Amino acid sequence: MADHYAFSARALTVGYQGQPLIRDISFDLPAGSVLTLIGPNGAGKSTILKTVAAQLAAIAGTVMIDGQPMSRYSHNRLAEKLSVLLTDRVRPEMMTCFEVAAMGRYPYTGQFGRLSEADRGIVHQMLAKLQVDAIADRDFSRISDGQRQRVLMARALCQEPEILVLDEPTSFLDIRHKIDLLDILLEVSRVKNVTVLLSMHEIDLAEKISDYVMGVKGDTVWKYGRPEELFRDEIIADLYDLDRGSYLTGRGSLELKKPEGNPRVFVVGGGGFGIPHYRKLQKKGIPFAAGILFGHDRETDVACALARDTVIVPGFGEMTSKHFEAARQLLVDCGVLLDAGTPEGSLNRMNTELISFAKSQGLKIVRDADELD
């Protein structure tokens, strides 16, 4: 029953000069779905995309569009079905941005390649959608990387494809244009039922737009599944061999490595007040401990990523004397307390008691990491 899928791969092997790079790639994409390829540099994401877009011959296996092997499609028919954005390959000289975008209309312009008024209208519409209409008459080779990316995206959309294959379409774009481009991709997938295959290095964004995710690493597909299956801290750490820092999936943030050594300061935080202090201590290379935090507190993941030791109340539990004692011990070992300024409430009363304890023992109390220099 492969024929209800818009785009499929069956036991595909990709590589160069007959040398397999990744074997046994299979996927089935319903029309309108988004598949994102993630994985380390050099893993083979572009090679897979080039192969499924018929820019590179497959070593083995089949790519199917609407249940038909892609090899059965004529060049023109394929161009109506599938458009591809592989930025590194396109460096046309002496063409305006309008002319580059207009190349996307070639499946529809007949043998003389003449643009009709309607074609010109579509090109202008797509340039406007990507906010590059103001540079339509500029030389394509003399615009910025981000502008070039957007003109090429306009070209891909001008083709009015059913399948879009995009290699790192958000690279070079500023944050506003990254969001705009992903918004456009979601719109064409939802409204026009376009099936989208793309690669991305911004995994926080990949998590937000994908229906399926392929983790590419090694000589076979490392992991394939739904975003909620792949976007887990430990899976992402494994995929990218993160041995220094960490990736916090829930937060979409990449954290640098913990400072080395025994903790020198105990941070009393909570409610997000501790986060700027954790980051500052990390930047200064000062190892620290943190607590007492609730498992569901909005700063606990960052504390766990950056602190050498933590005292955490699991789940929705209560702070008890056991947590207080563990924190008190760490505090004594550190000899210094950093009060992040979290307001006192009935739930975190023990943190106030920790501060009182530090005062009673004459321990140094600071409000900022700068005071530790």
Ligand SMILES: Nc1ncnc2c1ncn2[C@@H]1O[C@H](COP(=O)(O)OP(=O)(O)OP(=O)(O)O)[C@@H](O)[C@H]1O
């Ligand atoms: N034309 C080529 N001929 C031979 N090997 C190539 C060719 N292009 C790329 N490679 C090699 O294939 C491997 C996969 O490269 P590919 O560009 O597919 O990786 P990628 O996952 O897209 O990486 P990145 O994230 O850095 O863009 C790399 O080892 C690369 O050096």
